[in-house]
Amino acid sequence: MKKQFKTESKKLLDMMINSIYTHKEIFLRELISNASDAIDKLYYRSLTEGGVGLARGDYEIRLTPDKSARTLTIRDNGCGMTREELESDLGTIAKSGSFDFKKDGEQKPDIDIIGQFGVGFYSAFMVSERITVVSRAYGSDEAWKWESSGVDGYTVEPGELSSHGTEITLLLRPDTDDEKYSEFLEDYRIRSLVKRYSDYIRYPIRMMVSHSKRVEGSPDDKPEYEDVFEDETLNRMTPIWKQDPKEVSEEDYASFYEEKFHDYEAPLKVIRQKTEGISDYTALLFIPANAPYNYYTRDYEKGLQLYSSGVMIMEKCKELLPDYFSFVKGLVDSSDLSLNISREMLQHDRQLKAIARALENKIKDELLKMQENERDKYKTFFKAFGTQLKYGLYADYGMHKNVLSDLVMFDSSESDESVTLKEYVSRMKDGQKKIYYAAGESREQVKLLPQVEAVTGKGFEVLYLLEDVDEFALMMLHEYEGHEFANVTNDELDIATDEEKESLKLENEKSKDLFDFMKEAIGEGVSAVRFTGSLTGHPACISSEGAVSVGMEKTLGRMPGAESGVKAEKVLEINKDHPIAGKLKMLFIEDKDRLKKYSKVLYANARMISGLTIENPAEIAELITELMV
Ligand code: ADP
Numbered sequence: 001m002k003k004q005f006k007t008e009s010k011k012l013l014d015m016m017i018n019s020i021y022t023h024k025e026i027f028l029r030e031l032i033s034n035a036s037d038a039i040d041k042l043y044y045r046s047l048t049e050g051g052v053g054l055a056r057g058d059y060e061i062r063l064t065p066d067k068s069a070r071t072l073t074i075r076d077n078g079c080g081m082t083r084e085e086l087e088s089d090l091g092t093i094a095k096s097g098s099f100d101f102k103k104d105g106e107q108k109p110d111i112d113i114i115g116q117f118g119v120g121f122y123s124a125f126m127v128s129e130r131i132t133v134v135s136r137a138y139g140s141d142e143a144w145k146w147e148s149s150g151v152d153g154y155t156v157e158p159g160e161l162s163s164h165g166t167e168i169t170l171l172l173r174p175d176t177d178d179e180k181y182s183e184f185l186e187d188y189r190i191r192s193l194v195k196r197y198s199d200y201i202r203y204p205i206r207m208m209v210s211h212s213k214r215v216e217g218s219p220d221d222k223p224e225y226e227d228v229f230e231d232e233t234l235n236r237m238t239p240i241w242k243q244d245p246k247e248v249s250e251e252d253y254a255s256f257y258e259e260k261f262h263d264y265e266a267p268l269k270v271i272r273q274k275t276e277g278i279s280d281y282t283a284l285l286f287i288p289a290n291a292p293y294n295y296y297t298r299d300y301e302k303g304l305q306l307y308s309s310g311v312m313i314m315e316k317c318k319e320l321l322p323d324y325f326s327f328v329k330g331l332v333d334s335s336d337l338s339l340n341i342s343r344e345m346l347q348h349d350r351q352l353k354a355i356a357r358a359l360e361n362k363i364k365d366e367l368l369k370m371q372e373n374e375r376d377k378y379k380t381f382f383k384a385f386g387t388q389l390k391y392g393l394y395a396d397y398g399m400h401k402n403v404l405s406d407l408v409m410f411d412s413s414e415s416d417e418s419v420t421l422k423e424y425v426s427r428m429k430d431g432q433k434k435i436y437y438a439a440g441e442s443r444e445q446v447k448l449l450p451q452v453e454a455v456t457g458k459g460f461e462v463l464y465l466l467e468d469v470d471e472f473a474l475m476m477l478h479e480y481e482g483h484e485f486a487n488v489t490n491d492e493l494d495i496a497t498d499e500e501k502e503s504l505k506l507e508n509e510k511s512k513d514l515f516d517f518m519k520e521a522i523g524e525g526v527s528a529v530r531f532t533g534s535l536t537g538h539p540a541c542i543s544s545e546g547a548v549s550v551g552m553e554k555t556l557g558r559m560p561g562a563e564s565g566v567k568a569e570k571v572l573e574i575n576k577d578h579p580i581a582g583k584l585k586m587l588f589i590e591d592k593d594r595l596k597k598y599s600k601v602l603y604a605n606a607r608m609i610s611g612l613t614i615e616n617p618a619e620i621a622e623l624i625t626e627l628m629v
Contacts, residue, residue, distance in 0.1 A: 002153040005091060009122075013151050016125040027123040028184070029197035029259050031074045031168060034120060035061045036201045038078025038166060040312055042138055045079070047311065052138070063194075063207045063234075065185040070172050072184055077165035080137040083144045086156055090121060090133065090146055125150060127181050128170040134159040135166040194234040197255055200243075202310065204233045239310060241284040241333060245272060257286045261329045265289045268377050271330075271366050279354050285330035285363065291384040295327065302326030304359075307333035319349075320356045324392025324404060325363050327385045332359075364403050371407070371420065382409055382418065390473040398476030405477055411443055411464035413456045421480045424461060433494055434486035437463040439471050439551030440611055450538035450575075450609060451488045457536050458495060462488060468555040489542070489610070490549045490568075496533060504533045507576055514588045518572070521596040522603045525615065527569045529599075531576035539580040540602050542610045544568040550610055572603050597623050 005013060039059045046052035054077075064073040081089060124131055129149060136143035145159030161167060172181040183189045187209050194205050209232045218224035240248060240256050254266035267286035274282045285304070294300045302323065303316030310333060321328055336351050371378040382389075386409065393404045409418035414427070424435055436455055440446035446464045447453075455462055465471050474485045486493055496504070508515075508530050515529040522529070527545065535541060544550050546569045553568040574581055580602070587595035604620040607613070614620055 002155055003087070003091065004153045005151070009091065010151055012122055013125055016122050017150050024123075024126040024179075025184075025193055026197070026259075027127055027170075028074075028190070028193050030120045030123045032061055032194070032198045032201060032205060033259060035074060035076035035078060035166065036198075036203055038076055038080070039203050041079040042077075042164075044311060044313070045138075059203045061201070061203055061205045063190055063205065065187070065190060065207075067182075067185050070182070070185070071169050072172065072190075073167060073169045075165065075167040077163060078138075080140070080164045080166055081133075081135040081144075082137040082140065083156060085137070086133065086135055086144055086146045091154065124168070124170055127172055127184060129173045130171040132169040132171075133166060134161050134169075136161040136164050138164040140164075191232075191234050197259055199235045199252075200238065200240040200256060201235050202237055202239055204237060205235045206231055206233050208232075239333070241272070241282050241331065242310070253284075253286075257329070261286065261288075263288055263290075263329075267329075268381050269366060269370060271362060273359070273362050275358070279334065279351050279358075280336055281332055281334035281355055283330065283332045283355075283359055283362075285328050285359070287363075287367075287381060288327060288329060289380055289384070291327065295385075296387070300326070302328075304328070305331035306337070307331060308337040309333070309335045313337065317352075319352055320359060322356075322360055322392070322400070322403075323395065324389055324400060325360065327388060328363060360403065364407070367407055375417075379418070387467060387469060390467065390469045393473040394469060394476050398478070401477050405480060408473065410437070410470065411446075411466055413447065413452070413462040413464065419463070424463065425481050425483060427461065428483070429460060432460060433483060434491075435463065435480060435483045436460055436486055436488050436493065437465055437471075437474065438488045439465040439549065442466060445611055448609070449489065450535050450541035450606075451543065453538070454534045454536050455488050455493065455495065460495070465551065468558070471549060471551050471555070487544075487549050487551075489551075490544045493534070500533055504531060504576065507531050511585065514585060517588065517592070517595065518584070518599040521599040522572065525570060525603060525607075526572050529572045529574070531581065532573040533576055535573070535575040535578070538575060538609070539578045540572060540574045540606045542606045542612065543571045543573050545571055550612065554611070572606055574602070597627060601627065 004010075039061070042052060042054070043056070043059065046054060059077060062073075062075045064075070065071075066073070131148055133146040134143055135146070143159040143161035144156055146154060146156050148154035172184060173179075175182050187207070190207060191209075198205060208229045210227045210229050212225045213228045215224040215226050236243075240252060250266075250270070253270045257263060257267050257270075258265075266289065268289045269287040271285040271287070272283070273285075283304075292300065301316055301318070302321050303314075303318040304320040305312060306314040306317040306320070317332070320332060332355060334351070334355065337349075367378070367381070370381065389404050389407050392400050393408060406420060406422060409420050412419040412424065421435070428435075438446050438449055438452045440449065443464055443466065446462075446466070447456075452462050465474070471487070477485070479485065511531065518529045519526055532541075532543075542550060544553075548556075548566055548568045550568045550570070553566060556566045574584070584595065584598065587598060601620060601623050604614045604616075
């Protein structure tokens, strides 16, 4: 009886079958990689439980092309699959749910899909008309045969296999003008694919290869040749991290990374670390060029693969990476770890903690180097993972600032490129004590904030905080190299001279009654009204006082579950040199009713510029019309 694939698998299958993906050849590395994983599982069992009765040298992955049948067979003697596993592992894609991100009708190149998920087994449908999988689980004496020609479903029935493991037979599609699938039956092609993608696989990948050989004794003037078959091991088998670094090219690392960690882009950076001494380990780490589709969700799991002397003991060891470096992929191979180590033991393992600390330092150093020497790369990196670093600054009460404060970057008034805090401090003006910043939704909006214009107009640099997390991160950081952070819309800036401050104070005291009246007129929205001397062109602006800035109010208000409880204490600041200042003073004496209306409109105006909504738009609109008429 034919069974149906789960819906998502069907979509994926359909995509594979109709794929225009140019690297169809990756199907081979996917199948070899599955075979190797299956052997790993059994090998691990033999080491920890014993009784498997196979030595390391007994494991192999065998490729058999058959031109007359037009089939390519991949056979392993790993753990195999039970009937149930055949159904559950090959009937559904492993990472179901991952499809949500691609909305119906949205056109994305095939490459995205193929790279983003370990589509693994299914990629074989790119080249096959029919796939037959016969598998026998280790320890079982029955084999099962799974077969499918694509989207219309699959069958499972009893099969035959001489020993445990899995045999996958691909019936290749017919050749077309554009696609020559029969290539995958040629020795040279298979050999080169294995070399390219699977050289490091730690079990031998073997194939019977035919050679033309002169028949012994055939006459010299009329030599005769015959085809002889020889068993050839196609891969080098040394894991890439154990090979001499001088012999491993960038491309080797990249294809290892892409295959192992299911990425479609080469890594931005490869980090290799080998230590001997107190703890003995080799680490091979990768910094991806893009964030996985689920990176900023709960589903994302950080961790490095953990090997003990070349045998993988854990797929994702999260103890090896801090959260703020959770984007790092890779592996650690140590000869000091026991094979039987359990999760709980790992958490307390001193050795592991020491490795984690060393890796953290190494990652930080490499990122700093990239920031300094390869800024374009660093920008790509920061675009993908910068937000995570900023969360890291904020997390745990700012405990990780030593690691992170030099890695984060912000937009700035000085440059179209993001800048580091170090760069900001290096060009601070004489006498400037604080690091100025302003928060908002976009460069354009922040740039036009009255207070920002005022500060940049005097020649100071202002950092533009455009992400929700930014201001919170700086708050935790508190200061950088002895310079406090000052929000130009919130804090005292030390820009005005003492005389200027004194005269402003007098001016404000004189107008106290006017301000009280205006505050009353505006209502709950403001906690004070006053003059300011720091605006250049604008008539008025909103500043805030206290711990919560306007930017933070906006961020907190957006958070799920926030009942917009947290509000900034807002101050309406009026440009003392703007004609409106005189007008207000005059109205206070001559026309209080009109002053009331002016106050409301001025306040609404200032809110608008700050990117805040107007709470009473109908009333304001009416007032404006009234004043216009
Ligand atoms: P992935 O390898 O990313 O998990 P695949 O679609 O390639 O996804 O494979 C799905 C599952 O099928 C594997 O996780 C494994 O459990 C099982 N599987 C595939 N090939 C083999 C094999 N040769 N031997 C044993 N199990 C296999």
